Amino acid sequence: MNAPSTAHPMSIDTPASKALGIRYPIVQGGLARIARAELAAAVSAAGGMGQIAVAGLAEVDLLRAEIRKTKQLTSAPFGVNFPVGHIKIDHLLDLVAEEGVAAVSFTGGNPKPYIDRLAGTGISILVLVSGPEQAKKAEQAGAHVLATVGYEGGGHIGRTDLTTLVAIPLVKRAVSIPVLAGGGIADGFGMAAALALGADGVEVGTRFIAVREAFAHQNYKDAVIRAGADDTVVIKRSVGTPGRALANEWAGKILDVEKAGGSRETILGMVRADANERAIIDGDMRGSVAWLGQSAALVDDIPGAAEVVQRMVAEAATAAARLAHQMQVVER
DSSP states (O other), X not given: OOOOOOOOOSOOOOHHHHHHTOSSOEEEOOOTTTOOHHXXXXXXXXXXXXXXXXXXXXXXXXXXXXXXXXXXXXXXXXXXXXXXXXXXXXXXXXXXXXXXXXXXXXXXXXXXXXXXXXXXXXXXXXXXXXXXXXXXXXXXXXOSEEEEOOTTSSEXXXXXXXXXXXXXXXXXXXXXXXEEEESSOOSHHHHHHHHHTTOSOEEEOGGXXXXXXXXXXXXXXXXXXXXXXXXXXEEOGGGTOOEEEEOSHXXXXXXXXXXXXOOHHHHHHHTSHHHHHHHHTXXXXXXXXXXXXXXXXXXXXXXXXXXXXXXXXXXXXHHHHHHHHHXXXXXX
16 A cells, blocks of 8 residues: 655645745744744745734834845745734835735734725735634725634634634635634644645744744743643733733733733733733743744744745645545545
């Protein structure tokens, strides 16, 4: 009996890869304050789509420099991720259009005014959604591609605890545009599962924290590879914006304040940018907010970002071949 083929495909053609102009439908997550030129360029050059995170670069000169640095590192298309509702971004969107960036993604809030602002620029618009209702609104607003945000994911997740496994088919049924699966995916086997469920590709965050090019302290990267399945917690539920982070002392304090009925102002004050920067820049993995998904349990090394993309493609091919072989056996 022949073993399944593990040949590395030259490309994986899906509606998402075609819409974004990339070889493989693998999009690096926004990764606030972590995703900069080196990471974005490495993912894009490998055939996926890297992104620069505006968070931490919310000044025109800083963002322009990062975009131009990325262009120097690769000629492949890349994106810029914008958090909606946290900072003023209109002038930064104008900059992205001027610089001819291939794609823009929006996280949180209502993206419609910003999608309208980019109308006619030729920029591909990716919107993160947590369920079918948000997906419908995003499609109506003019999004070209959607990404689900499953309960397993790191950072901000949906309010309904909808898992990726269930979110993918629900969102696919709700819209006609390409859908990426996000949340809990760190390898090609997860990607193959997402494609089997109907997704047109994947958005991957946590796995890309633990790569050489990520703008994160070594302690943060080490925390990713040490994390087990029970080493993350969901904070900020009480203020309506739940997010998954490393289970450390600071996250425990936030949960205690929430349990005690702490005010919105107090809780939001505990998750400000400086709390995240203590992990990313200072490497303080006890007294910080370190956004992290459950898929950290699947990560056990710190390679280059291109190697992650290459592994994912090879693993997905292996999974697809194995499934095809198993289905043949069942049919006999």
